[in-house]
Amino acid sequence: MKLFKNLLASVKPHFEEGGKLEKLYPVYDGFATFLFVPGHSAHSGAHIRDGIDLKRTMITVVMALVPALLFGMWNAGYQHYLALGLNETVTFWEQVGFGAMKVLPLVIVSYSVGLGIEFAFCVIKKHQINEGFLVSGMLIPLIMPVDIPLWMVALSTAFAVVIGKEVFGGTGMNILNPALTARAFAFFAYPTFMSGDKVWINTSLNEGQAVADGFSGATALGELATTGSTDIKPMDMFLGNIPGSIGETSTVAILIGAAILIYTGIGSWKIMLSAVLGGLTMGLIFNGIAEFMISPEQQGFMEVPYWEHLIMGGFAFGVVFMATDPVSASQTSKGKWIYGFLTGMLCIMIRVFNPAFPEGVMMAILFMNVMAPLIDHYVVEGNVKKRKKRLKVKTA
Amino acid sequence: MSDLIKIKRGVDIKLVGQAEQIYATVDQADSYAVKPEDYQGVKAKLLVKEGDEVKAGSPILFDKNKESVKICSPVSGEITEIVRGEKRRLVAIRILADKETKFVDFGKADPGSLDTAAVKDKLLSSGCWPLIKQRPYNIVANPERSPKSIFISCFDTSPISPDMDFVVHGMDKEFQTGIDALGKLTEGKVYLGVDARTNPSNVFTSCKGVEIKKFHGPHPAGNVGVQIHNIDPINKGEYVWTLSPQDVIIIGRLFLEGKYDAQINIAVAGSEVKKPRYYKTRIGASVKNFLADNVSDGKVRYISGGVLTGTRINSDGYLGSFDRQITVIPEGDEEEFFGWISPGLNKFSISRAMFSWMMPNKKYALDSGMHGEERAFVVTGEYEKVFPFDIFPVQLLKAIMVKDLEAMENLGLYEVVEEDFALCEVVCTSKIPVQETVREGLDLMLNELGD
Numbered sequence: 021m022k023l024f025k026n027l028l029a030s031v032k033p034h035f036e037e038g039g040k041l042e043k044l045y046p047v048y049d050g051f052a053t054f055l056f057v058p059g060h061s062a063h064s065g066a067h068i069r070d071g072i073d074l075k076r077t078m079i080t081v082v083m084a085l086v087p088a089l090l091f092g093m094w095n096a097g098y099q100h101y102l103a104l105g106l107n108e109t110v111t112f113w114e115q116v117g118f119g120a121m122k123v124l125p126l127v128i129v130s131y132s133v134g135l136g137i138e139f140a141f142c143v144i145k146k147h148q149i150n151e152g153f154l155v156s157g158m159l160i161p162l163i164m165p166v167d168i169p170l171w172m173v174a175l176s177t178a179f180a181v182v183i184g185k186e187v188f189g190g191t192g193m194n195i196l197n198p199a200l201t202a203r204a205f206a207f208f209a210y211p212t213f214m215s216g217d218k219v220w221i222n223t224s225l226n227e228g229q230a231v232a233d234g235f236s237g238a239t240a241l242g243e244l245a246t247t248g249s250t251d252i253k254p255m256d257m258f259l260g261n262i263p264g265s266i267g268e269t270s271t272v273a274i275l276i277g278a279a280i281l282i283y284t285g286i287g288s289w290k291i292m293l294s295a296v297l298g299g300l301t302m303g304l305i306f307n308g309i310a311e312f313m314i315s316p317e318q319q320g321f322m323e324v325p326y327w328e329h330l331i332m333g334g335f336a337f338g339v340v341f342m343a344t345d346p347v348s349a350s351q352t353s354k355g356k357w358i359y360g361f362l363t364g365m366l367c368i369m370i371r372v373f374n375p376a377f378p379e380g381v382m383m384a385i386l387f388m389n390v391m392a393p394l395i396d397h398y399v400v401e402g403n404v405k406k407r408k409k410r411l412k413v414k415t416a
Numbered sequence: 417m418s419d420l421i422k423i424k425r426g427v428d429i430k431l432v433g434q435a436e437q438i439y440a441t442v443d444q445a446d447s448y449a450v451k452p453e454d455y456q457g458v459k460a461k462l463l464v465k466e467g468d469e470v471k472a473g474s475p476i477l478f479d480k481n482k483e484s485v486k487i488c489s490p491v492s493g494e495i496t497e498i499v500r501g502e503k504r505r506l507v508a509i510r511i512l513a514d515k516e517t518k519f520v521d522f523g524k525a526d527p528g529s530l531d532t533a534a535v536k537d538k539l540l541s542s543g544c545w546p547l548i549k550q551r552p553y554n555i556v557a558n559p560e561r562s563p564k565s566i567f568i569s570c571f572d573t574s575p576i577s578p579d580m581d582f583v584v585h586g587m588d589k590e591f592q593t594g595i596d597a598l599g600k601l602t603e604g605k606v607y608l609g610v611d612a613r614t615n616p617s618n619v620f621t622s623c624k625g626v627e628i629k630k631f632h633g634p635h636p637a638g639n640v641g642v643q644i645h646n647i648d649p650i651n652k653g654e655y656v657w658t659l660s661p662q663d664v665i666i667i668g669r670l671f672l673e674g675k676y677d678a679q680i681n682i683a684v685a686g687s688e689v690k691k692p693r694y695y696k697t698r699i700g701a702s703v704k705n706f707l708a709d710n711v712s713d714g715k716v717r718y719i720s721g722g723v724l725t726g727t728r729i730n731s732d733g734y735l736g737s738f739d740r741q742i743t744v745i746p747e748g749d750e751e752e753f754f755g756w757i758s759p760g761l762n763k764f765s766i767s768r769a770m771f772s773w774m775m776p777n778k779k780y781a782l783d784s785g786m787h788g789e790e791r792a793f794v795v796t797g798e799y800e801k802v803f804p805f806d807i808f809p810v811q812l813l814k815a816i817m818v819k820d821l822e823a824m825e826n827l828g829l830y831e832v833v834e835e836d837f838a839l840c841e842v843v844c845t846s847k848i849p850v851q852e853t854v855r856e857g858l859d860l861m862l863n864e865l866g867d
Contacts, residue, residue, distance in 0.1 A: 024753070025751075053789060055753065055754065056751040056752060056753055056754075056755070057751065057752040057754075057755030057756055057787060057788060058751060058786075058789060059748070059749040059750045059751040059752070059785065060749070060785070060786040060789070061717070061747055061748045061749045061783070061784040061785055061786060062748075062784045062785075062786055064849050064851065064852045065834075065838070065841045065849055065850060065851035065852055066723065066724045066725070066838050066839075066841045066842045066851065067717060067719055067723045067724070067726065067728070067743075067745060067784045068429070068431075068575075068723045068724070068745065068764070068782040068783075068784065068842060069784075069785065069786050069787055069788075069841075069842055069844075069847070070763075070764060070765045070766060070767075070787070070842055070843045070844070070845070071760045071763025071764060071765045071769075071770045071772070071787045072765050072767050072769050072770065072787070072788070072843075072845050073756060073787055073788020073789065073791075073845060073847065074788065074789075074791045074794060074795075074845055074846060075756035075788065076756045076757075076760075076769050076770075076788070076845075077767075077769065077794070077795060077845055079756060079757055080769045148789065150791060150792070151791075152794070189792075190792070191791070191792060191794060192791065192792030192793055192794045192846075193792060283768055284767055284768040284769045285766070285767040285768055285769070286767060286769060286795075288796075288797060290797075346794055346795050346796040346797075347794055349796070351796040351797075351810065351811075352808060352811075353797060353800060356797070400808055400811055400827070403806065403807070403808060403827070403828075404826040404827065406806070407651075407826065407828055408826075410649065410651055411651040411652055411653075414651055414654075
């Protein structure tokens with residue numbers, strides 16, 4: 021600890037006014053405050069403060085993402101060896117090792133590109149470095165297919181940070197969730213790498229290996245959208261040993277994350293609950309009207325038991341980690357209920373109605389991100405009207 | 417409306433250093449200060465100069481905008497120093513107190529037999545008037561007005577605050593007389609808000625001519641703003657006056673004894689006070705004697721008032737004109753190595769991101785550290801947990817930050833003052849200076865729209 025203190029003290033003069041690296045002060049400040057929470061004491065207002073700060077908040081969310089990350093690593097390896105028909109012969113640790121080799125580079129690329137751009141913006145704008153990207157940087161790899169080329173991740177991340185966040189003024193000012201912006205960019209720019217049945221599983225072969233007979237790499241949603249039925253069992257969807265984006269497959273791992281977020285009070289349980297209710301409602305409606313559909317695929321998709329939608333695809337991951345992003349979600353309590361419910365409904369609706377977007381949750385959340393300020397506006401207006409009415413009753 | 421009002425949102429921060437219910441004695445302070453800036457909304461002009469002799473009740477300052485409003489000396493003695501700050505701004509008038517206090521005689525009177533004008537006159541001439549505050553804006557009341565009601569909160573829920581029942585004990589007569597006088601000032605009601613969680617003193621419960629409302633809940637249930645909001649919220653163009661119980665007693669004494677007797681009971685509290693006790697003193701006393709040999713070693717912060725709303729002072733500073741408490745807590749200016757990832761067992765948090773949630777009954781010795789840096793608003797729903805108003809706190813603050821007067825008015829700035837936002841400031845993840853912002857908003861409105 022002393023070592024770090026001395027180190028910081030020794031480099032500090034270079035970054036201060038007049039120093040050689042004066043312009044890079046935000047970078048120095050970012051590292052210094054990362055190592056040491058600065059000893060500022062309250063200078064105005066309340067003399068005691070809550071122990072929490074934005075770094076703590078963000079790191080708690082990252083912790084909540086760790087189960088999904090670890091599971092995703094294992095599953096990437098498991099799916100790979102499954103496709104090759106080798107799961108009988110490899111160990112658990114070989115599966116994890118293979119997955120880690122695939123997933124960690126994505127994480128590293130996402131963090132280094134994202135943080136690099138954030139630092140650059142802070143240096144240009146002479147701002148302090150904000151912690152927002154700590155979470156986005158972890159989310160981005162978790163919502164990508166495992167086989168996506170690294171440069172695509174880098175480009176999507178750059179797009180998300182610049183267009184999704186910095187142009188609006190940085191952390192706290194963005195309209196869209198940055199991680200989903202990255203995914204949407206990749207999805208529309210490189211659709212062949214983001215959908216279909218080839219991308220979810222790494223099938224790179226070493227000498228003497230071959231893809232097993234009868235192997236299909238499609239996700240449950242992908243199958244449902246094309247054929248109206250899937251062979252993947254609900255239990256597997258819940259546990260997560262199925263193809264899909266890295267972090268989204270295991271509902272169990274996501275639920276652990278949700279429990280951390282709700283218990284610490286950092287994620288909004290209102291949004292999570294209302295989105296689940298919204299999803300269930302839409303699922304029930306579809307179950308009810310399925311028989312009136314003409315095409316058998318559509319009918320099959322609509323007949324999927326309403327609760328299965330919750331564990332299929334990215335619904336759980338999106339609802340727990342993306343819809344709850346406090347900056348892009350509704351900010352009022354009533355607004356959160358509406359926002360969450362509509363997110364859940366829209367997600368299932370897009371999923372079922374539009375075969376081009378078997379993953380509805382991304383579009384649903386991005387759409388509701390745009391709508392959130394409008395919802396808040398009407399909630400706040402309601403409060404203003406109430407106040408005005410009170411005055412009118414008095415004066416009448 | 418029922419007489420019991422439940423406040424659900426809020427939080428009681430448990431701190432060590434609550435004052436024990438004993439009056440300790442120290443040598444009475446020999447120096448007192450009147451700080452004009454404590455009297456919000458008053459444009460203070462001096463009436464004395466250095467070397468003048470004053471009695472308790474002699475006017476020292478008057479308000480340039482409302483000349484009848486005078487601020488009077490709490491003690492008799494000699495004006496030793498007039499402290500000025502930047503641009504000759506008046507900071508404090510210091511008075512060296514006589515051993516024996518000499519009072520200006522304002523004449524005894526029964527408020528029941530006086531008319532409104534006579535009561536007002538007496539309060540104005542004796543210097544008791546500035547004890548009455550007006551909402552909106554939390555400023556000294558305008559004597560030309562008649563408020564729609566007067567609110568007195570008879571309990572303080574903020575951490576390690578003085579026990580109101582204890583400090584008014586035995587002053588039934590003074591309190592009742594004060595209430596009688598105040599009753600003349602409004603055509604509406606005089607409300608007392610009492611604590612439903614304890615057994616309130618019969619000074620309050622047996623008081624006549626008032627409407628008693630019980631409040632049950634965590635801080636800020638004892639804030640008069642919360643009580644007004646729940647009983648008779650302030651609309652645009654309406655005025656409510658507020659006082660604290662000890663100020664009612666000072667007014668009562670004016671009518672019973674004919675003098676401005678600024679005696680108050682204060683608590684000296686906080687984790688760094690060796691023996692947290694109560695003391696009898698006068699408004700504006702030097703805090704030196706209460707703290708001599710009574711504060712732990714190490715870096716500490718002295719506060720006139722409580723931890724949420726008080727003002728930072730030096731160890732030889734003075735009690736603020738409206739403060740009834742001195743608090744001493746550790747200064748928190750130490751850097752923390754990886755502080756944002758440490759377990760945080762000694763840190764209070766309303767979230768459970770600190771592992772102190774494992775000890776729900778723990779009493780904290782919190783220091784003055786910010787535990788982080790200021791950021792843009794990110795987390796939502798946080799203020800609402802501790803803000804029991806039907807008002808959107810973040811939206812209101814944003815309206816203030818962009819100086820949008822219409823939005824400020826629409827979102828309910830008339831109903832709140834700084835102290836109502838104190839807990840929002842405490843729990844803020846983004847470390848936004850909330851109380852300062854609210855004051856800026858109130859001042860802006862006051863300047864643009866007048867009181």
